[in-house]
Amino acid sequence: MSDDSRTSGPPVLVVADFTGNQGKAERHVGPLARVAAPTMVCVNPPSAIDGVSVETPPTVGFRPLDLLVLTLFAVIESVRGEYAAVCSFSLFPYGCTALVAGRLAGVPTHLGVIGGDIDVHATSRYGPVVRWLMSRFAVVSVPGAQSRAELEALGVTPGTVAVLTNPIRPAAFPATPPTADRLIDLLWVGRFSAEKDPLQFVDVVAEVAAAADGEGVRAVMVGDGPLRDAVESRIRARSADASVELPGWVDDPGRYYRDAKVYVLTSDREGLPLTLVEAMASGVAPVVPAVGNVREVAVDGMSAVVVPDGGTAALSRAATELLRDEDRRLDLAESATAVRDTCSYEAAAVDWRRILAAAGVDECGPAETTSDSSRPIRETAR
Template sequence: MHVVCHVITKLELGGAQEVAMQVVAGFDRRRFRPVLLAGPGGQLIADAHALEGVEVGTIPSLVREIRPLQDLRALWELVGAFRRLRPKIVHTHSSKAGILGRLAAWLAGVPCILHTIHGYGVTPAQPFWQQKALIALEWMVGRITTHWIAVSQADRRQGIEWGLFTASKVSVVRPGIDPTAFAARIESPERDRLRAMLGVAPDQLLVGTVSCLKPQKSPEDFVRVAALVCQRVPAARCVLVGDGALRPKVEALLLAQGLQDRVTLLGWRRDVAALLKAFDVFVLTSQWEGLPCAILEARASRIPIVATRVGGAAEAIVEGIQGTLCPAGDVRAMAERVCQILEDERFRADLRAGTQELPEEFTIQETLKQYQSLYAYLLHATRPSEDVMKLQPNRL
């Protein structure tokens, strides 16, 4: 049985975190012994420790912010953990854990080192010099990476363009979800009851989003879209599910726009599958992405989607069928499309009543299947011959 360590910076509510947890929970225990390592804190810590048969460890110094001395401690904490666990595979997620985790795995002599790109840490908001520095750092750590995984074809193409890897060293594996709860039907009386709990009357229309309140997701743009929509459609109400560092800015913008009675901040919720069934339109205003699981959840819930054309968003929905995509930051274009959908009752009803299922490639079952197949292939490909093993000392 091979030990497989997944490493992520923080177990907060997010697509990458939930994918990592579902994957380690679903491993074939006859072949793999799963371990999940993460920095301290996060809303999913208790959920992680509740995973049956999964060893969960905390790396105290592993934090998202760049702190050189603390990052060095985190590196050696990871090296120590890998030397104790002796994994055959280390699989990292997110930018900080990706850099430190892969370097630590190499120092500890781990034979297979993988990294999943859930969107790059290189973003449009960064100055040019910082972008170049981060690309160079990814390139250097890439030299010790056995294989890369991209969640979208867009990220795969970008990595090849930057020279981070060749086409043979990267696979596209989607960040799947379990669509069961999202695809479940809901009767009209139950939907009306759920909407009433959100303060939405039967004759009103609900526009919502689910995202962390951080720069990547641009929640201020959601408020600006909401302002334009509410101005044009008097029956419109909006909800924002999520929380984060930008909450004070979002609250101030709501006050400045006079939207306190039209837009509700729900904070973090664990009943997202139910809440989505109350939405008439789902909106995602991200500035950059890998492939957002929130779009997959909305698609599985049969809700019209208006999102920004970033990362793999165009690979997750069919334009004009499940929704539409607009340029990042184009608030007016997004608001216009939301209003068109709100004014098209038949389109909304037809989509909600439709039978189209989420494609298998976007399910967590397929993600798990592809990960395990890739692991088996890489373990076989990196297995040294008996003659070589006799000549090499144990690197651990």
């Protein structure tokens, strides 16, 4: 972030821990620094983020005790620091810590819903407790309108539910022209875990290859995780060894995006996957199921092919058709790059300004942007 985008806005305490993931920390807290002056309390601090101060409580290496110390540290910091609000990401444990700290300091609190807060925790057997806790926040932010509707259907009633853009830094994903000579036919990026369903991608590749009339299909699965062995077994079972490459986890997947023709999403559940946004920003035509909030950035027939049921056969047909119809694929890929503006840091900063204002925090920075500033928030009765 350049110095021009920094602000001396209201002081905000952020309770979070991104386990050393520099990119995730920057995406979630960096845009906030454009409209406020955040101080982040975390156990595993990231490297420096422009405009963000970091406070690290002492640790002993035993997670339950470290979390208790973090809570005490955050409470003391929130009271001592005279912050305008306490913000957090993920209800357990950091949202709960922020809620306690904010209540004791007498300032509004924010919860950024990420991961399984809705799909896993809010709908579990202990869901009533989760929904009650969510309803105690002044503002709950979600990655899209679908998540907002799900919270409403679950009866979650915080002061406000607002959309917060899941941003990328466009400079990290240069706008490479979606040319016909890209070498990767099908690309998958993510964690090899059950909710991402990497096994389905192997099945999709096998079916696309079977329909390719012996021309060969090159597919790459970027990532790693607990299902790695299962993925390798499925590749052998589907005789896809010659088609699927497994480079493992890479810090910079950009080179794979820039060389890919079609990005395939196979997740069972999602908020708004960052890999989808990154692929679209890099000029890759997406084939995606209608899960979570993906349709807010992937518009069927305009910037993506959206498969409503997410079935293997339908995903395979859509991918096959795009690989055969070069003109259509290139048109979708070109339109997809518009996500560079709608999912930018500037757009997220505008959302943060609106979120803080809804919480009653005034005098935020300007957060100038060319993106749509009319994104709605839903006011709910506490």
